[in-house]
Amino acid sequence: MVIRNVYKVEVDSGVESVLLPFKTTVSLTEEVTVMWRNNSGMMVDCNYFKELQLRQYKGRTEMKENYKSRDFSLTLKNPTDRDRGIYTCTVYRKEKILAEKQVLLNVKADSPIIAIDFGSGYSGYAFNLKPREEGGETQLKRWGKEVGLDSPKTPTCILFDEDKQFLEFGYKAKTAYSNMTEEEAEKHYFFEDFKRNILFMEGHSVYMEITLLSLDIEFCIKESLEHFPDVLNMGLFIRRENQNVININKDADIE
Missing domain, CATH: 3.30.420 (Nucleotidyltransferase; domain 5)
Structure with missing residues (x-):
């Protein structure tokens, strides 16, 4: 699946949180799996498989699970320059990808x-x-x-x-x-x-x-x-x- 557009989000280091947006027009049910991954392919958050979440994100993420509005945006708390990179949200049923979107996060460090x-x-x-x-x-x-x-x-x-x-x-x-x-x-x-x-x-x-x-x-x-x-x-x-x-x-x- 080729992703042509990458949504860009930029925040200053030290902010309380940042929202990585994800909405889709595809009709969804609670049977689907929604997973956010970082640019290394590691799990950031998911509606299932919480035990697979990467350690650095534990206690720092909150994903919307609104199947009616098809909104699965991710809130990342206390972002730092270590969190920079591309985040991919994938919605799939079994092995079939229904929707996918990438968000590029840039956290501006206050360099001396x-x-x-x-x-x-x-x-x-x-x-x-x-x-x-x-x-x-x-x-x-x-x-x-x-x-x-x-x-x-x-x-x-x-x-x-x-x-x-x-x-x-x-x-x-x-x-x-x-x-x-x-x-x-x-x-x-x-x-x-x-x-x-x-x-x-x-x-x-x-x-x-x-x-x-x-x-x-x-x-x-x-x-x-x-x-x-x-x-x-x-x-x-x-x-x-x-x-x-x-x-x-x-x-x-x-x-």
């Missing part, structure tokens, strides 16, 4: 947004956990508490140990390096103001600078993701101070 400003001198980021909610507030990461400051940005600098492993970024990197003895400092790698130098370099130096750039961006991303431990879908927007396209080579050596 992170904005990273990576500058030549200073960098920072801001985030909004629920951008589509009224009153959803954008929060700005504050830096410099370890040095008695409260700044919306931190210096674009990075510190590595003698094995070229990442140690610190921003104020922490600058403070740690400044507090080192001359002997200790010689065993570490400290870089700052390197972003602005990329356009004037050639050869291997470019790869080194771009590697530092990528590591700094990676640090900001990882730092900001700590605010989203349970988020699966996220929009990430990176603003650069110039319009140059940079291909990041993370395997370049730091020398």
Whole structure:
């Protein structure tokens, strides 16, 4: 049986319930079986065989059983983005299909947004956990508490140990390096103001600078993701101070 039309339903995540409509013009009696299945073919609800209902739908569905009006619409409670997909309602008697309809459900998740400003001198980021909610507030990461400051940005600098492993970024990197003895400092790698130098370099130096750039961006991303431990879908927007396209080579050596 070929189904040409798919009815589309779209709701926001967090709503109390969503209705997946199904009505047919076919005359029906209580002898028919009406079954809703998800796009994996698993049973969501049915007028019989309740014991076969998929676990994730237990206690969350309510199907109309109005044989007179031929209405077998399904109410799904507390829909989430996990419930997205095509739902098929099939009416059959014995092995003969009498009517069938598909409904495409889209549950819009409130994906958070992170904005990273990576500058030549200073960098920072801001985030909004629920951008589509009224009153959803954008929060700005504050830096410099370890040095008695409260700044919306931190210096674009990075510190590595003698094995070229990442140690610190921003104020922490600058403070740690400044507090080192001359002997200790010689065993570490400290870089700052390197972003602005990329356009004037050639050869291997470019790869080194771009590697530092990528590591700094990676640090900001990882730092900001700590605010989203349970988020699966996220929009990430990176603003650069110039319009140059940079291909990041993370395997370049730091020398």
